[in-house]
Amino acid sequence: MANELTTGVLIVGSGMAGVTLARELRKLDANVDITLISADGGGFYSKPNISNALAAGKSADQLMMSQRDALAAQLKIQIHSECRSESD
Numbered sequence: 001m002a003n004e005l006t007t008g009v010l011i012v013g014s015g016m017a018g019v020t021l022a023r024e025l026r027k028l029d030a031n032v033d034i035t036l037i038s039a040d041g042g043g044f045y046s047k048p049n050i051s052n053a054l055a056a057g058k059s060a061d062q063l064m065m066s067q068r069d070a071l072a073a074q075l076k077i078q079i080h081s082e083c084r085s086e087s088d
């Protein structure tokens with residue numbers, strides 16, 4: 001298929017940008033290996049909702065829209081959390 005990737009993809013970050021990229025890549029190619037590394041817990045939550053969640057007294061877990069493992073299963077990707085990329 002024209003859209004099929006021949007190598008795996010490494011995504012840094014599990015924020016809106018990283019998760020959206022993983023989601024859209026998966027739509028294009030059901031089989032490509034996608035690995036996501038994230039300095040945080042690897043789950044997905046909406047940062048704009050932080051202030052509303054705080055005002056409503058919600059916990060961090062209640063703010064989370066997708067926990068790491070559920071997100072990995074849903075998108076068929078590997079997620080390495082608490083893992084930071086570095087450059088010299």
Ligand SMILES: Cc1cc2nc3c(=O)[nH]c(=O)nc-3n(C[C@H](O)[C@H](O)[C@H](O)COP(=O)(O)OP(=O)(O)OC[C@H]3O[C@@H](n4cnc5c(N)ncnc54)[C@H](O)[C@@H]3O)c2cc1C
Nearest residue numbers: 013014015016017018037038039040047048050083084085
């Ligand atoms: C309180 C609040 C309210 C907001 N409200 C709005 C709004 O109303 N409208 C709007 O458009 N935008 C809003 N924003 C901004 C919006 O949330 C951000 O623009 C958006 O979240 C950025 O997404 P991102 O994926 O680029 O970065 P982030 O969400 O910051 O994600 C970065 C990811 O990269 C990871 N990471 C960083 N460095 C490394 C590293 N070296 N190695 C591995 N992983 C790394 C982090 O752990 C994280 O997972 C708001 C932000 C906040 C905080």
